Amino acid sequence: MTAPLSGLVVADFSRVLAGPLATMTLADLGATVVKVERPGTGDDTRSWGPPWGAASSAYFEGLNRSKYSIALDFADPADRATALALATRADVVVQNLRLAAFGLDRASVAAVNPGVVYCSITGFGDADLPGYDFLVQAVGGLMSITGEAGGDPLKVGVALVDVLTAKDATIGILAALNHRRTTGRGDHVQVDLLSSLLGGLVNQASGYLATGIAPSRMGNRHPSIAPYETLRCADAPIAVACGNDRQFARLCAVVGAPSLAGDPRFADNPSRVANREALVEALEKALAAATAAEWEKRLTAAGLAAGVVRDIGQAIDHARDLGLDPLIETGQTPQIRHPIRYAHAHPKPATPPPALGEHGALIRSWLSGATDLP
Template sequence: MTAPAVPLDAPRSGPLSGIVVADLSRVMAGPYAAMMLGDMGATVVKVEHPSGDETRGFAPPLRDDVATYYLSANRNKYGVALDFGVEEDRQTAVDIIDRSDIVIQNFKVGGLRRFGLDYETLSAERPGLIYASISGFGRGAGAHLPGYDLCAQAVSGLMSIQGDPDGEPYRAGFALFDVFAGMHTVMGVLGALRHRERTGQGQEIEVDLLSSGLASMANQTMAYIGAGVVPQRMGNEHPSLYPYAPFRTADRDLIVAVGNDRQFRTLCAVLDIPAVADDARFLTGPARNEHRETLRRILEPRLVTAGADHWFDQLSARGVPCSPINTIGQGVEYATRMGLDPIQYAGAEQEPTVRHPVTYSATPAGYELAPPTIGQHTDAVRAWITQTTTKKGTE
């Protein structure tokens, strides 16, 4: 076990400096939420079983024998290894929570009750505690179901709208609902912090993958709720906008994403087919949707006269949204060229990591700590417990 390069009581630069988070979660949604809070300056203590977070074994790929999956959601945390079935370790967890403003956990619904680490038990003596519980399908009829992202993608309907119209359903290429649930957890925590600031009262917030996913599908979910329309697979096409899809060029596909009539008129001008913008079949968005195949047969012969990069330059210069289809590597390189600094380096180890997505003019996000090894800071956290007073019941 090693001492952290940044002591637990060190002031942080972010907007949540002074806030302490007990991260009892694992895999993606909870750890991602805790990492976002840590980026914003909160002191985050990651509590793992001695066997470690499962994502440590989600490999390949690896960086220095550590799964990059784990690295993606665990920077800016102090790592503690505790077995709640051992009383000394359980008490250490209680001591951490006593000094925390926020608990994040994604154990099976009710799974922490036998250790006295559930919200009802903890809040009885800690009225200011904010307790974020993440599950797959809530604490009602779905409480017994494992909260796996792929299962949530399937049952929510997301997979039914992914893929070619005549092909099989597809999952998203990453743990989409886990990440959305993590972001919604951060949103809920920030709202609860504001409520506590006004009233002194903490609360439990609940986030589940299914609700998070349904909310995040936004217009697609609303199509059913508001109009009784069940969205279907459309490949890379949009149900409400056209042209809003990949189009062939001389060398590779180019995304053209026209969002209004003005952009469509500009597209036609750049392609030297201005009369098309005045064709009654294409004058409005609904009209273009109705005649999308006809319009594709007009646009593509013009687009195949030059390469994707040529059209990207020409159309972008005129304000028409478009993009080549990049690899992840090319996406990172593009963000670098845009001055977005997508790669940041965490901790004294200078562990490469993905930049926090929010830019603060006064309280920038930090990257003080690399993702911890199992129990890396257990001794330091126990020393911090000895040296600090509790926050229990003081808010």
């Protein structure tokens, strides 16, 4: 079955995370993605280990499946010509490098390929500043709301800003491709880490804009909902999320404290938020009667949102138990599958992340018109 983006060619001049994740998503959806890397070292993440996968770092392998790799030195005129030929042939160019000096900037590429969708990924837009996820988590406000109340600011445990930016880049590319389909014109899609983070702050940013008061760290608590946090059980914490009064009443009944639902301090969500400390104390007293795993069974059986805190391995097992088929095989290290499922369209079968320059001869032959890509 044909994948949704089959026939599209993507020239991937990006490295590290945001760009490679965006182009891997396009590859999952059927696009032919040619990854351009530095000779000798390749994408920085090839050496970002441990841990190591079957043929490279686990970091690199998790972002670069189903791609072709060619190694090009932009300082070499012949390699630079090959890079421009690739960009000229491409429907989409994705880059997070300084390419103007090599004649590979958007204006230069669009001059020979006016229909190209050219996606630039930066840290801070036109500001010439280095942009890494950790830095943007710090300066963009995310660390200020992550961590325990009164504790130090903390980064999120994954490069979430890069992931958000990759999603934005993919959305922008698909929107521009659809616009090209109706107008025939290419476009310049520009995303930056700071803007993607600010867009991802959603209710926290809205709260600040409504009040002028910057939100602070609250640990696992939600600033506007209660109970919506981790609560201690007999052995470990459990995550409980009650989004309305009906769910709260059901929670109270299941934990054996139905009177809490009728307590004026907890009668509605604003009251529960205002009296959170007393609410948590009462709920944890009831939850102390059983383990977190036992409460998870009881609460989920009652249709409530609750779960024990799992590590990543346990989370993958949990997804498998729920029938979500979280993993795919590439012939090397297993990987997390493309996260979207479709009724009719399907991602293309995955191939292993490429070795550095593995497809150089094939790509050059294809660009010359001598062969097709498989």
